[in-house]
Structure formats: structure tokens, C-alpha cells
Amino acid sequence: METGSVALYIHIPFCRSRCTYCAFNTYAGREALIPAYGEALCTEIRAAPSAPAHTVYFGGGTPSMLPPDTLARILRCLREHFPLSPDVEVTLEANPGTVDPAYLRAARGLGVNRLSLGVQSVHPDELRLLGRRHTWEDAVGAVRAARAAGLENVNLDLIYGLPGQALSDWQETLEAALSLAPDHLSLYALTLEEGTPLQERVARGELPPPDDDAAAEMYEWAEARLAQAGYLHYELSNWARSERHLCRHNLTYWYNELYLGLGAGASSWWGGRRWTNARHPEEYIRRLAAGRSVAEEVEEIPLRLEMGETMMMGLRLVEGVSDARFRARFGVGLAEAFGAELARLVGQGLLEWDGRTARLTPRGRLLGNWVFREFV
Ligand code: SF4
Incomplete structure (x- = not known):
């Protein structure tokens, strides 16, 4: 977007x-x-x-x-x-x-x-x-x-x-x-x-x-x-x-796109990394006053995980995850990246996949967490 x-x-x-x-x-x-x-x-x-x-x-x-x-x-x-x-x-x-x-x-x-x-x-x-x-x-x-x-x-x-x-x-x-x-x-x-x-x-x-x-x-x-x-x-x-x-x-x-979280305990996703700030407001204030970083739990996100998280988050959307959009971002389509997972979830009646869009079925919406686990 x-x-x-x-x-x-x-x-x-x-x-x-x-x-x-x-x-x-x-x-x-x-x-x-x-x-x-x-x-x-x-x-x-x-x-x-x-x-x-x-x-x-x-x-x-x-x-x-x-x-x-x-x-x-x-x-x-x-x-x-x-x-x-x-x-x-x-x-x-x-x-x-x-x-x-x-x-x-x-x-x-x-x-x-x-x-x-x-x-x-x-x-x-x-x-x-x-x-x-x-x-x-x-x-x-x-x-x-x-x-x-x-x-x-x-x-x-x-x-x-x-x-x-x-x-x-x-x-x-x-x-x-x-x-x-x-x-x-x-x-x-x-x-x-x-x-x-x-x-x-x-x-x-x-x-x-x-x-x-x-x-x-x-x-x-x-x-x-x-x-x-x-x-x-x-x-x-x-x-x-x-x-x-x-x-x-x-x-x-x-859409698993970029965000910056500012403030105590806020998380950010930027530059291939995710991090979370110090949680307690007193600690947060103290560190900034002392010119220190508040970022903690810094995690490099490998491409494969980013793809999985893009599926996990995108399937929450009723429109589902678009193959074209995924391909434009990652250079591979959904079938190449997650063919086995898609086939299994379609077989279980939790996902619809027509080669262009993957989206949850009504049953999949009730069992979303079960579906998301397949991708991360
Ligand atoms: S304690 Fe505060 S943040 Fe938590 S649910 Fe109540 S109003 Fe919301």
C-alpha cells in the first residue's frame, strides 16, 4: 500500500x-x-x-x-x-x-x-x-x-x-x-x-x-x-x-509493512530487524535521559521468516494474501514459497487457494491460530 x-x-x-x-x-x-x-x-x-x-x-x-x-x-x-x-x-x-x-x-x-x-x-x-x-x-x-x-x-x-x-x-x-x-x-x-x-x-x-x-x-x-x-x-x-x-x-x-514503535515497550519493524523497547516507563525515561538506547530484544528477521509472517498477518485480512503482491515483494510466488502448507490447509477445509489469492474459509476464520502456525 x-x-x-x-x-x-x-x-x-x-x-x-x-x-x-x-x-x-x-x-x-x-x-x-x-x-x-x-x-x-x-x-x-x-x-x-x-x-x-x-x-x-x-x-x-x-x-x-x-x-x-x-x-x-x-x-x-x-x-x-x-x-x-x-x-x-x-x-x-x-x-x-x-x-x-x-x-x-x-x-x-x-x-x-x-x-x-x-x-x-x-x-x-x-x-x-x-x-x-x-x-x-x-x-x-x-x-x-x-x-x-x-x-x-x-x-x-x-x-x-x-x-x-x-x-x-x-x-x-x-x-x-x-x-x-x-x-x-x-x-x-x-x-x-x-x-x-x-x-x-x-x-x-x-x-x-x-x-x-x-x-x-x-x-x-x-x-x-x-x-x-x-x-x-x-x-x-x-x-x-x-x-x-x-x-x-x-x-x-x-500487510507486514514497516512501522516504528516509540515509547515504553513499543515494537518496531525496520531495516530487516525487529526490536522492542524497555518496558517500564521509569526505565525508559532514565535511559533516554542518560543518552542510552532503549531498544531491547533486537532480532534479525531472515527472509524466510518475513515471508511466513507476511502470510500469517495477511491471512487475517478477509481479502487474503495476493500472489501478485507477494511475488512483487519477495520475487517468488505463494506456490513456490508455501506450496505444501497451502495444499495441506486447503485439504483441511481451512483455506481457499485459486492460484491468485489465498484466503481463510469461514471455518478457517474460527481456527485462525491453527492456520497461522503453519507459516512461522
Ligand atoms: S488497564 Fe488500561 S490498557 Fe488495560 S484494558 Fe484497561 S484501559 Fe485498556
């Missing part, structure tokens, strides 16, 4: 409190670090390789905890260092309850043109189970405030497959979300991450484990409902109101 251009990811590792299912690199009660963290980000930005960029994505954590002046400072540093394309997509992740109309107007004025809201559920008991601090009414307020601020690209994140969740509960959440006319929807099946409070409650037998069959039923129902509502299903977990609303930032990952 955007040849020679990178996607920029900025990690903001702060949250008001930890949700019960969360294993992201984020910290509660560390707001006092935010000003120093903003400065450290600018230091890292100035030392990064410079390349034209087509997206900026503030992810977290809770990026909407950044005061507008810190957000402005980081965006200024980015614009000074990276030639941003005139139509750059700038996403801010936010939690309902952390944004008000004035904040969103300020963010819009600074160039944010896409808002991603972690809404998760319409049900108060589910929000409590997940340890979310906000209510559904907060989510409604945040969407209204976003529209009033002129944000024309609003994503809602929802979670399904919760312990004890009935199909009808999920249907109510998705219907409520649709009533807000979002431009984009990301639907995630709950995964129990080791060491999280939710996983521990399930392990102690206080809650039933998530039921894979029930989650598959919820996914299939959502697919049909969103098709009926006119949404474009373009990636396993993602739907857009139109082509214009596809998430260009995440498409860069799914």
Missing part, C-alpha cells in the same frame, strides 16, 4: 486503574511521570530513523490521559522529525470517562482525526467484571462529544466471550453499539491472560472458563448482523462502515 512510508505507533503506558483482564504494558497510579515521559518520547523521536509516515497511532494504556499540552508537544516533535503525509491518519485511543468535549476539541485541533474508544459492553455487570471504570452512558457521551468535536472516524472496541455471557447479552451490546453509528468496530474475544485477576478467578473456580463454542456462535452472529447493517468485514476482528474508514495503521501491520 504505502510504499516507502512507515506507520508510527506511540505507546502511552498509563491507566487510571488496571482492568481485570489486561496484560498490556500499562501502569496505574503513575500519572506523575507523564511530563517526563513526554520529554523522553521527544528524545526517542529525534534519535529514530526518519522516513515519511502515513499514520500516527497513540495506543496504550490510556492515551487520553495525556493532557492536551503534552499531546501537542509529542505531535510537534513527530512533525519536526517525520515527514507526515498530508492525509496522515492520527488515531487516539481513549476510554469513555476520560474524555470530555473540550478535550476532544483540543485533540481534533491538534490533528487527531480518528478516535478509538474502549467501550467493551453495554451491561453494568460485565463492565464491573472486566474492571472497567466507565459506564455505557459514559461511552454514549464520548461518542457524542467526538462527533461534536468534528471527529468523523470513530471506532468502538467491544469484547465478547466473557465467562457466563449469554448470546443475548452479546447481541444487546452489539445492537447498542450500532445505535451509535460507529465508523469502525473492533470485536475481540476475551482471552484469559496468565496472572490477571480474571484468569485467577477462573483458575480458583469462582467463574466458569470462557466457552469457545459460545464465543464462536457470538462471532458468527456478529458477522451476519454487521453484514446486514452494511459494514465491511475486512479483517478477522475488524469492520468498517466504508473503505474510507479502514484502519490504515493496522493495515500496515496486516
